[in-house]
Amino acid sequence: MGEQHHVKFPQEVLDEYASLGVDLPALFSAGHLGNRMGVQIVEASADKVVGTMPVEGNTQPYGLLHGGASAVLAETLGSIGSMLHGGVSKIAVGVDLNCTHHRGVRSGLVTGVATPVHRGRSTATYDIVITDEQDKRVCSARLTCMLREVTAKDAETVANAGTNGTGA
Numbered sequence: 779m780g781e782q783h784h785v786k787f788p789q790e791v792l793d794e795y796a797s798l799g800v801d802l803p804a805l806f807s808a809g810h811l812g813n814r815m816g817v818q819i820v821e822a823s824a825d826k827v828v829g830t831m832p833v834e835g836n837t838q839p840y841g842l843l844h845g846g847a848s849a850v851l852a853e854t855l856g857s858i859g860s861m862l863h864g865g866v867s868k869i870a871v872g873v874d875l876n877c878t879h880h881r882g883v884r885s886g887l888v889t890g891v892a893t894p895v896h897r898g899r900s901t902a903t904y905d906i907v908i909t910d911e912q913d914k915r916v917c918s919a920r921l922t923c924m925l926r927e928v929t930a931k932d933a934e935t936v937a938n939a940g941t942n943g944t945g946a
Contacts, residue, residue: 786821794866812854815847819854824863827855827892827904833883842882848908848917849877855892856904856921863897863925869932870902870923877919886911892921900925 815836821828829851836847853875860870888908896903901924908917 788823791823791862809854811850815850817851817854819858822858822862824859824897825894827859827862828889829855830887830889832887833885837884840882841884843884843888843916845877845879845917848879848888849875849919851888851890851908852877852892852906852917852919853921855890855906856919857923859892859894859904860902860921860923860925863894863902867928868925869928870925872921873901873924874922875919877917879917880915881910883910883916888916895920898925 816832817829818831819827819829831847831851833843836844838844853872856875857870857872861868864870888910890906890908892904892906894902895905901922903920903922906917906919906921907915908919910916
């Protein structure tokens with residue numbers, strides 16, 4: 779967990795953030811919580827965000843994937859999509875998350891795919907589908923983020939997160 783890997787970002791997005799001195803893969807990581815849970819971002823754009831998470835270490839007392847772990851994966855993926863949609867002048871803040879858990883998973887890796895439902899000027903909503911290794915749906919989630927203008931304090935925090943490798 780927490781090991782570095784290469785995330786696929788569109789080149790124009792990498793260039794936009796690099797011009798500000800921001801390491802985009804570090805900034806749009808799973809963050810401290812996601813790192814502890816083993817979340818790995820595989821692909822990221824405003825059109826689609828893909829990430830994985832191990833079941834092991836993220837279970838509830840019955841040995842099944844914890845619903846909260848699915849929520850962490852879903853919110854991480856939807857937030858990354860919202861942040862990429864908002865661009866460098868906006869910050870995405872989650873305001874609503876709902877999850878429906880369809881089946882239990884006891885082992886392996888789950889994969890989440892976030893796709894946009896709505897991308898506006900002040901909000902972005904993403905559907906997130908989480909599946910097991912047999913491609914069976916484990917969880918359906920929807921995240922809405924408010925997009926607000928970046929303040930000077932936000933910009934400082936973003937710049938530090940994107941350059942010191944600690945993630946968002």
